[in-house]
Amino acid sequence: NAGVMQNPRHLVRRRGQEARLRCSPMKGHSHVYWYRQLPEEGLKFMVYLQKENIIDESGMPKERFSAEFPKEGPSILRIQQVVRGDSAAYFCASSPDREHGYTFGSGTRLTVV
Amino acid sequence: KQEVTQIPAALSVPEGENLVLNCSFTDSAIYNLQWFRQDPGKGLTSLLLIQSSQREQTSGRLNASLDKSSGRSTLYIAASQPGDSATYLCAVTRSSSNTGKLIFGQGTTLQVKP
Numbered sequence: 001n002a003g004v005m006q007n008p009r010h011l012v013r014r015r016g017q018e019a020r021l022r023c024s025p026m027k028g029h030s031h032v033y034w035y036r037q038l039p040e041e042g043l044k045f046m047v048y049l050q051k052e053n054i055i056d057e058s059g060m061p062k063e064r065f066s067a068e069f070p071k072e073g074p075s076i077l078r079i080q081q082v083v084r085g086d087s088a089a090y091f092c093a094s095s096p097d098r099e100h101g102y103t104f105g106s107g108t109r110l111t112v113v
Numbered sequence: 114k115q116e117v118t119q120i121p122a123a124l125s126v127p128e129g130e131n132l133v134l135n136c137s138f139t140d141s142a143i144y145n146l147q148w149f150r151q152d153p154g155k156g157l158t159s160l161l162l163i164q165s166s167q168r169e170q171t172s173g174r175l176n177a178s179l180d181k182s183s184g185r186s187t188l189y190i191a192a193s194q195p196g197d198s199a200t201y202l203c204a205v206t207r208s209s210s211n212t213g214k215l216i217f218g219q220g221t222t223l224q225v226k227p
Contacts, residue, residue, distance in 0.1 A: 006156075033214060043157075043202070043217040056212040091156060095213065099164070101147050102215065106156035 002026075004094050005074075006105035013082050013112050021077040021108045025094030032075045033102065034060075034067060037089040046090075049075060082112045115140045115207055119218035126193055127226050134188040134221045136203030141181045144206040147215070148177050148188050151200045160201075161188070165208070193225045 005024040013019050025032050034046040045059040049069035060067065064082075069075040079086055089109050093102040116139045126132055136146070145164045149157040161170045161177040163186070169178040176189040190197060200222045204215040 031213065035215070035217075042219045043204075043215075045214040045216070048212045048214055056214060059214075093157075093215075099145075101145070101159055101162040103159065104149070104157040109154075 004029075004092055004103050004105035006090075006092050006108050008108060009106065011108055011110050013110065015083060015112055016081050019079040019082050019086070019110055021079075021090050021092075021110070022074045023077070023092030023094075023105060024074040025092070026103055029094035029096050029103070031095045031097070032069050033093045033095075034075075034077050035091045035093065037091065037107075039088070043091065046077075079110075082110070084112050086110060087112045115143075115205065115216050117203060117205060117216050117218040119201075119203055119221050121221060122219065123222045123224075125224040125226065128193060128195060130193050130225075131189070131191050132193055132223070134190070134201050134203075134223070136186040136188070136218055138184045138186075138205050138216075140207065141184050142208040143181065144208045144213070146177075146179055146186050146203065146205045148175075148186075149202040149204065151202060151220070153200075157202065190223075193223075195225050195227050197225050198223055 032049045035043045037043045047060045047067045048056040064080045066078045089107045091107045092105045095102045120135045147162045148160040163179045174191040200220040202220045204217045
């Protein structure tokens, strides 16, 4: 079991470009969460997805950010028209259910220049 | 609104010491509490998960306790080693939430000196 796989590990984008972050959950895990860690700040919840459904997106900015978890393939966090304030580490976590806790990926570090 | 606080923010100890990291939460209606370790520039590694009905969990030199009524958890590290140097994060999920999202504290950065 390869664990939660995130790619790319590092991503550099110019202001105004799009960023796509990918997350493959652990085998058998159908719950996927995205968190953001801004410099000098704690981890903040962004969005929770199950296969083909967004369950809770209360932590995700309403504009420019979107997430999906298709029936086949990884979960994608998409940031359109990136700005410098989007520079952060984005972590994905997966879980089989609430009782068993979460496994985190190594994160994608986005730098907007 | 649930808030999670970790004290101290940073801690430096000599190798071999036993130490305690503290986590407090404002709403005692939690579903579970999880302790994580984060190394610089890396992801999170789960250390211990305590369900709301449990009082403590142990793994090797680590012991985590939970007192829901007082809104506190402690992570006890015995015989600390330089390899324990990392940031330790506490996170809770709320009973009222059916999404299971984690609410994190700001972390305690631990340095164990050889």
